[in-house]
Amino acid sequence: MSTLTMNAGNSNTVNNSSINASTIGSSAMMEVTGLRKRFRDKEVICGIDFQVLQGEILCFLGPNGAGKSTTINIITGALRCESGNISYCGADIYRNLTAYKKNLGIVPQDLALYEDLPALTNVRFFASLYGLKGRQLDEGCRYALEFTGLMDRAKDKVSTFSGGMKRRLNIACAIAHRPRQLIMDEPTVGIDPQSRNHILEGVRRLRDEGMTILYTTHYMEEVEEIATRIIIMDEGRIIAEGTKEALKAGIDKERHYEIDASYDECPDAALLYQIGGINEVAINGSRIAIAAAKETETLDKIITTLIAGSVRINAIASRTANLETVFLHLTGKSLRD
Amino acid sequence: MDNFKKILGMDLFNLFTNPMWLAYAIVFPLVLVLVMGFLTSASYGSTVTSYDYYGIAMMIYIIFNAATFSANGFMEERVKNPNMRLVYSPVKPFFIHFSKVLATFVFCSVTFTLVGAVLYLVVGVNYGGGYFGLIYLLMLLAIFFFSALGVMVCCVLRSENSTNQLLSIILTLFGVLGGLFFPLDGFGKAISAISWMSPAKWIFSACMQIIYNRDISMYLPACGVMVMLSAAAVGISAKLFKGEDYI
Amino acid sequence: MIAFWTTLRNNYKRMLEHKSRVILVVAMITGAVAAAVFMNALATDSIGNIALVAPEREDGLTSPYLNVTRLDKAPPLSDLVSGKYDATVIRKASGEYEIQTIKSDVFRQELADLLADPEEYQPDWSGRRKVGTTIVGFLIMFILMQGTTMMLFFAEDREHGQIRRVAAAPVSFAGYLGAHCVYTFLILFVPTLVILYLIRFLTGVAIGFSFFQFFLLIFLLCALSTAFALFLDAFIDRSDSANMLGSMVSILTSILAGSFYSFDKGNQTLEAIIQVLPQKAYLELAGGMENGYSWQELAPWFWYLLGIILVFLVAAVAKTRRNYIRAS
Structure with missing residues (x-):
């Protein structure tokens, strides 16, 4: 659960300014309808429909086992589904799967790299499978390695790379042929914050260059940071879909304060309820939790009331709705259960 | 086709840069034939030496390893994930598994030729003199079949460990039934008849007849058996190969 | 533990x-x-498998230490190399045996001893x-x-x-x-x-x-x-x-x-x-x-x-x- 201190502001949305929503096309690049998939007797995708719009960063958010990776793998054409239609630019993807695959760049969840080979050889090999040759191939490789910040290690074997560098190379192998649509399946699993920031920053840049990006993750911080649109999945179903502002708006009616306080005499909750807009007060030892209506300014009054009652305030934290609370609201469980 | 060449190149690179596999494909057969030949040399006369026998029998046994190489090249941990990327890329699924067959075939043919040449030069194994070309072609066909067999078993079982275990049973059975380790003719007519179920028996008998009788009547049937079995193995692989098993 | x-x-x-x-x-x-x-x-207690080529069907050669296959003509050399037979024994009209084998002289001698006196022959199996x-x-x-x-x-x-x-x-x-x-x-x-x-x-x-x-x-x-x-x-x-x-x-x-x-x-x-x-x-x-x-x-x-x-x-x-x- 994300908790922001009062002074820090709402840092969750700090980077959103770099995303220019006006570049997103309104036309659907890809359209998925009635998708179903079973593994043995368990239905893991239960008839989902969605669209991918030109130029967007569409994030699939959901806990592990929600069906994100399965959906992604079906979209790539690598995994067959029981029923459903997937069309890309108006044509069924299975009609000419090879031609369709040329439009895609895939960043699989597992590191799909030849560890005994240098980084450049890996990128060259995979890019060449998409038809790149000669100068085009050289340029594609340079672009991918520079983009991922690995140019100076191009000739080193992958086995000598750190975890974060391997993750970046995993992306380089997917973008050298400059795909129209990039599909990234949990590309930041198990890496350091620095590499993660590098990757997220890269995703935004790729989108600015015109790529359409599908991104799965169970880190809601990442989704908050890069998504232009979000699909929330749980147990093989899409449970919500929209921009993060729209998703939050539905439940974003309250502001929650958590106050760490010390006192000789327990403060009277009734006094706090007298402040207009206070919906709920819970006092538990040194922890005072207050839910207040978002539209009324109440914090200064809460502080004044507490100080008047000889309460010493050690810290105050405020929390507004985030994707975690959206998920909690929709499913009754936490994202990382 | 261009993509096929690239995948083949990568598969070949993986095979030729694995020191343990090189040792298994070159050093092991050489030492095996030399040791067996040397140890049994005293029980052979001068017209046909123990090296002539083991130079053929053990080399056929070594051809079996092609199945192990192709199975490992297909499903080994080291290459499994990169292979997964091939499944996502615009490459025909047939190329993915057939390139493993062809790469193993090239790898084993090269190492086999090298070992055969050394044995010929060092201990003078009889490879049929003027009929050498026929023997060589039959061996190459056999290498192709066993390369295809390894990939086929992988496509059926979808697990490297089970494949390795099952292959070691099948290959040992082929070897024993083919009479590569000891002749089975002393064990009665039934076992002699069963022994024709082993491809090794066809290859071994055809080689022996060509080299020592100058009789090529077995040759075309043996080649035919190899070609048919290879086609069946490649066909079954194509039918059963599922890219999603990699995911 | x-x-x-x-x-x-x-x-x-x-x-x-x-x-x-x-x-x-x-x-x-x-x-x-x-x-x-x-x-x-x-596996039998024999010293080897032999192919016997004799003019008459009843040649009287029996020994517990020999697996005998009777043939009309000598088997090809490949049968000797592949180990199907350890030797080809041809019985001449004179009653003598001719031994063809690719095995060592020690084996040839052992076989000759047996053929000379099948009844009395005792192999040396001490080791x-x-x-x-x-x-x-x-x-x-x-x-x-x-x-x-x-x-x-x-x-x-x-x-x-x-x-x-x-x-x-x-x-x-x-x-x-x-x-x-x-x-x-x-x-x-x-x-x-x-x-x-x-x-x-x-x-x-x-x-x-x-x-x-x-x-x-x-x-x-x-x-x-x-x-x-x-x-x-x-x-x-x-x-x-x-x-x-x-x-x-x-x-x-x-x-x-x-x-x-x-x-x-x-x-x-x-x-x-x-x-x-x-x-x-x-x-x-x-x-x-x-x-x-x-x-x-x-x-x-x-x-x-x-x-x-x-x-x-x-x-x-x-x-x-x-x-x-x-x-x-």
Whole structure:
């Protein structure tokens, strides 16, 4: 659960300014309808429909086992589904799967790299499978390695790379042929914050260059940071879909304060309820939790009331709705259960 | 086709840069034939030496390893994930598994030729003199079949460990039934008849007849058996190969 | 002790997740034991298979020491090289025999002696291996090769890093390694012995040793295989490589030690190498037991084998400890 201190502001949305929503096309690049998939007797995708719009960063958010990776793998054409239609630019993807695959760049969840080979050889090999040759191939490789910040290690074997560098190379192998649509399946699993920031920053840049990006993750911080649109999945179903502002708006009616306080005499909750807009007060030892209506300014009054009652305030934290609370609201469980 | 060449190149690179596999494909057969030949040399006369026998029998046994190489090249941990990327890329699924067959075939043919040449030069194994070309072609066909067999078993079982275990049973059975380790003719007519179920028996008998009788009547049937079995193995692989098993 | 029991129980649970693998192993052991026993039982007491070409059908040549196939004309040379026949014997009108063989002069002489007087002929089998030793001889290579395959959970722990967790846990590392050894040992030992005795009781075929002797011999062989497997997996990082090297070494050394055939003497260097091989000591021990040697006579082979097993184990434990305990 994300908790922001009062002074820090709402840092969750700090980077959103770099995303220019006006570049997103309104036309659907890809359209998925009635998708179903079973593994043995368990239905893991239960008839989902969605669209991918030109130029967007569409994030699939959901806990592990929600069906994100399965959906992604079906979209790539690598995994067959029981029923459903997937069309890309108006044509069924299975009609000419090879031609369709040329439009895609895939960043699989597992590191799909030849560890005994240098980084450049890996990128060259995979890019060449998409038809790149000669100068085009050289340029594609340079672009991918520079983009991922690995140019100076191009000739080193992958086995000598750190975890974060391997993750970046995993992306380089997917973008050298400059795909129209990039599909990234949990590309930041198990890496350091620095590499993660590098990757997220890269995703935004790729989108600015015109790529359409599908991104799965169970880190809601990442989704908050890069998504232009979000699909929330749980147990093989899409449970919500929209921009993060729209998703939050539905439940974003309250502001929650958590106050760490010390006192000789327990403060009277009734006094706090007298402040207009206070919906709920819970006092538990040194922890005072207050839910207040978002539209009324109440914090200064809460502080004044507490100080008047000889309460010493050690810290105050405020929390507004985030994707975690959206998920909690929709499913009754936490994202990382 | 261009993509096929690239995948083949990568598969070949993986095979030729694995020191343990090189040792298994070159050093092991050489030492095996030399040791067996040397140890049994005293029980052979001068017209046909123990090296002539083991130079053929053990080399056929070594051809079996092609199945192990192709199975490992297909499903080994080291290459499994990169292979997964091939499944996502615009490459025909047939190329993915057939390139493993062809790469193993090239790898084993090269190492086999090298070992055969050394044995010929060092201990003078009889490879049929003027009929050498026929023997060589039959061996190459056999290498192709066993390369295809390894990939086929992988496509059926979808697990490297089970494949390795099952292959070691099948290959040992082929070897024993083919009479590569000891002749089975002393064990009665039934076992002699069963022994024709082993491809090794066809290859071994055809080689022996060509080299020592100058009789090529077995040759075309043996080649035919190899070609048919290879086609069946490649066909079954194509039918059963599922890219999603990699995911 | 916690590490030992937990690891053993964990290995058992992992095994249950791979039932097909267990079935394969039991099938392979059954096949190998059955092959070792029946091949031995089916083989006749002959000095060889001969193709007899005689003008008249009734030539009167019978001998318990010869498998005779009567043919109208001499078989092709390929049948001699491939081992179908050890010799072609042509009976001339004069009654003399002409022997054609690719085998050594020693064999030719032996055959000539037999043909000269089939009734009285007695082969010299003083150094010949008895049935029990032949059976365990066949099993040596097989069990050694299976050991590296069955040590897979330890190899997997190393490859996937679970071993680091064990090294970091406040438990005995030796207990952990011991559990892997006991697991591998049991999965080799129990099926082999059970199947051997099932075959013995169900078919009544001769197996040469008493129950206790077989118990001891199979015990030693499985212990050697386990120790060798642990040794390989401790020193070689990739399990595939360890398996391949294990197979190569097992096949070559077993052949050299004479697991299948006792060879005529080679040169001195080779002889010296062969004497060091544990399989050689094992075969000497088995042969000695079958010939009723006293414990004093058998003891050197026994202690030598035990020593080799210990060396493998100690080296493996030391290497793994150095890699994971001191390093972590």
